[in-house]
Amino acid sequence: xxxxxxxxxxxxxxxxxxxxxxxxxxxxxxxxxxxxxxxxxxxxxxxxxxxxxxxxxxxxxxxxxxxxxxxxxxxxxxxxxxxxxxxxxxxxxxxxxxxxxxxxxxxxxxxxxxxxxxxxxxxxxxxxxxxxxxxxxxxxxxxxxxxxxxxxxxxxxxxxxxxxxxxxxxxxxxxxxxxxxxxxxxxxxxxxxxxxxxxxxxxxxxxxxxxxxxxxxxxxxxxxxxxxxxxxxxxxxxxxxxxxxxxxxxxxxxxxxxxxxxxxxxxxxxxxxxxxxxxxxxxxxxxxxxxxxxxxxxxxxxxxxxxxxxxxxxxxxxxxxxxxxxxxxxxxxxxxxxxxxxxxxxxxxxxxxxxxxxxxxxxxxxxxxxxxxxxxxxxxxxxxxxxxxxxxxxxxxxxxxxxxxxxxxxxxxxxxxxxxxxxxxxxxxxxxxxxxxxxxxxxxxxxxxxxxxxxxxxxxxxxxxxxxxxxxxxxxxxxxxxxxxxxxxxxxxxxxxxxxxxxxxxxxxxxxxxxxxxxxxxxxxxxxxxxxxxxxxxxxxxxxxxxxxxxxxxx
RNA sequence: AGUUCGAUGGUGUAACGGUAGCACCACAGACUCUGACUCUGUUAGUCUAGGUUCGAAUCCUAGUCGGACUACCA
Numbered sequence: 001x002x003x004x005x006x007x008x009x010x011x012x013x014x015x016x017x018x019x020x021x022x023x024x025x026x027x028x029x030x031x032x033x034x035x036x037x038x039x040x041x042x043x044x045x046x047x048x049x050x051x052x053x054x055x056x057x058x059x060x061x062x063x064x065x066x067x068x069x070x071x072x073x074x075x076x077x078x079x080x081x082x083x084x085x086x087x088x089x090x091x092x093x094x095x096x097x098x099x100x101x102x103x104x105x106x107x108x109x110x111x112x113x114x115x116x117x118x119x120x121x122x123x124x125x126x127x128x129x130x131x132x133x134x135x136x137x138x139x140x141x142x143x144x145x146x147x148x149x150x151x152x153x154x155x156x157x158x159x160x161x162x163x164x165x166x167x168x169x170x171x172x173x174x175x176x177x178x179x180x181x182x183x184x185x186x187x188x189x190x191x192x193x194x195x196x197x198x199x200x201x202x203x204x205x206x207x208x209x210x211x212x213x214x215x216x217x218x219x220x221x222x223x224x225x226x227x228x229x230x231x232x233x234x235x236x237x238x239x240x241x242x243x244x245x246x247x248x249x250x251x252x253x254x255x256x257x258x259x260x261x262x263x264x265x266x267x268x269x270x271x272x273x274x275x276x277x278x279x280x281x282x283x284x285x286x287x288x289x290x291x292x293x294x295x296x297x298x299x300x301x302x303x304x305x306x307x308x309x310x311x312x313x314x315x316x317x318x319x320x321x322x323x324x325x326x327x328x329x330x331x332x333x334x335x336x337x338x339x340x341x342x343x344x345x346x347x348x349x350x351x352x353x354x355x356x357x358x359x360x361x362x363x364x365x366x367x368x369x370x371x372x373x374x375x376x377x378x379x380x381x382x383x384x385x386x387x388x389x390x391x392x393x394x395x396x397x398x399x400x401x402x403x404x405x406x407x408x409x410x411x412x413x414x415x416x417x418x419x420x421x422x423x424x425x426x427x428x429x430x431x432x433x434x435x436x437x438x439x440x441x442x443x444x445x446x447x448x449x450x451x452x453x454x455x456x457x458x459x460x461x462x463x464x465x466x467x468x469x470x471x472x473x474x475x476x477x478x479x480x481x482x483x484x485x486x487x488x489x490x491x492x493x494x495x496x497x498x499x500x501x502x503x504x505x506x507x508x509x510x511x512x513x514x515x516x517x518x519x520x521x522x523x524x525x526x527x528x529x530x531x532x533x534x535x536x537x538x539x540x541x542x543x544x545x546x547x548x549x550x551x552x553x554x555x
Numbered sequence: 556a557g558u559u560c561g562a563u564g565g566u567g568u569a570a571c572g573g574u575a576g577c578a579c580c581a582c583a584g585a586c587u588c589u590g591a592c593u594c595u596g597u598u599a600g601u602c603u604a605g606g607u608u609c610g611a612a613u614c615c616u617a618g619u620c621g622g623a624c625u626a627c628c629a
Contacts, residue, residue, distance in 0.1 A: 006570075008568090034628085068629080124627095125626085129626090134556095136625095183625095188627055193627080210629050213629095214629085235624095311566095316621095317561070321566045328579095368589090412588070454587085518589085521589045548590040
């Protein structure tokens with residue numbers, strides 16, 4: 001019972017806060033996406049963190065759409081974000097929008113103007129940039145910095161009323177143009193944008209900047225722990241400055257390092273390029289690191305949550321091995337998927353001593369990891385499809401499969417011995433001839449034989465067909481964003497291999513969209529949404545571990 | 556260069572002044588009607604230099620290396 005689970009740094013902060021009675025021990029977090037794109041695995045980490053922390057400490061987690069920029073945001077994204085979060089298995093306390101606070105935020109701005117802490121600036125963006133100074137040199141005050149409170153009030157009201165064009169005026173906080181933190185050199189609070197907003201419509205033509213919206217929104221919702229990624233750490237003094245000057249609920253911001261993954265890219269800009277340049281087929285392409293892509297790929301939500309849990313949270317730079325995600329995926333799929341037989345690269349196997357036209361039905365366990373999964377029936381005949389890889393003319397020493405003179409077991413059926421084979425004009429093996437041992441029948445094997453190899457098969461007469469899409473990592477280098485040149489030069493040309501016809505056991509033809517199975521000795525697959533009633537399409541989620549492949553590579 | 560955050564095996568993460576642990580990967584073996592799963596074992600780490608201390612991954616000082624910040628984006 002007393003197994004002390006170590007805490008991450010955020011849990012430590014929260015537990016200390018609870019201990020000290022801060023906000024009466026109340027914990028309230030939020031997940032604040034901007035509805036301008038699709039969620040990816042990085043967001044998944046943040047979701048698991050924010051919702052997970054709330055759950056662990058009996059708190060609440062809001063979903064807040066940070067929609068302060070009408071130029072980039074669309075309702076379409078709101079829906080995809082919501083369904084991604086739900087699919088991950090989380091339920092938000094409230095669905096909220098920063099745009100719902102526009103009136104309140106405006107009033108906060110007026111408050112600051114009245115306190116002499118904000119002013120309307122007529123400078124252009126270029127002028128402002130030139131007065132900003134640099135990392136090493138202080139900035140200079142704007143000529144409009146000393147406008148009177150009354151004038152600022154009037155001007156700001158006129159800005160709101162639509163008297164000015166985009167870019168003509170801004171509202172700025174009056175802090176310190178020489179501050180070493182550039183964000184505190186009189187940051188913009190409001191800009192003019194005569195644009196239609198996906199929720200507030202045309203009611204507003206001035207929109208708050210992130211820095212003037214985020215902390216106050218947290219505060220309005222009485223969020224206790226506002227958790228964001230490390231690149232916002234420089235914003236924290238500003239976050240606190242607004243809350244302090246406004247004298248509102250003191251939400252606190254904490255930062256963690258965003259999680260990176262090998263063999264992919266995560267920035268919205270890069271992902272957008274992949275989509276626009278058609279390197280992938282949309283945001284939910286199974287190769288994309290988006291939540292919708294991973295869902296379509298067949299990654300279970302449980303696996304993603306487990307992954308987020310396993311990699312934890314810290315403040316140091318990191319790049320997590322994709323292999324760890326795949327491990328989590330396999331770990332879960334192993335427990336829940338039924339085993340089925342499918343032949344992806346077929347050659348024909350003929351059992352010369354098996355009666356023509358005879359059919360036998362074998363019963364096969366669905367999932368040895370889960371006794372409750374039951375069993376199914378598989379028809380067996382004289383002619384079977386087997387995997388090309390499972391036969392070799394000349395077998396190397398540790399090859400446990402078919403070769404002239406060698407024996408294997410046909411999974412759930414008989415032990416067979418290879419006698420001969422046929423090749424076509426190009427030298428490709430077309431047919432393998434074997435004899436079966438009737439007394440080795442699965443379930444009541446009296447042969448006394450032990451064979452090292454077991455292979456899967458599908459009856460030629462009963463096989464159904466399907467398409468398989470074999471996905472592999474999107475990039476051929478582990479950190480494409482940090483290579484020389486364009487990251488797109490490092491796209492893996494073999495990230496998708498389509499096999500138009502594979503043979504599947506009859507039972508599998510009943511599979512429905514989204515179903516997940518294990519193709520025995522091959523990998524985990526799921527039914528793709530492109531499937532039609534007369535054509536099933538299987539996505540390869542992830543391969544099985546393959547020690548034989550490693551063995552071969554060494555040789 | 557200024558500010559700021561960080562540095563523990565190949566990767567991710569613990570150890571809160573007192574035995575450097577866990578997971579993934581890799582490797583070796585056992586088991587196997589999936590070369591899967593499972594099980595056992597092995598390799599491998601505290602950025603550097605000083606200091607404080609009986610004792611330092613942990614505290615202090617200096618350095619090194621890496622990241623972030625100069626959008627009317629979030």
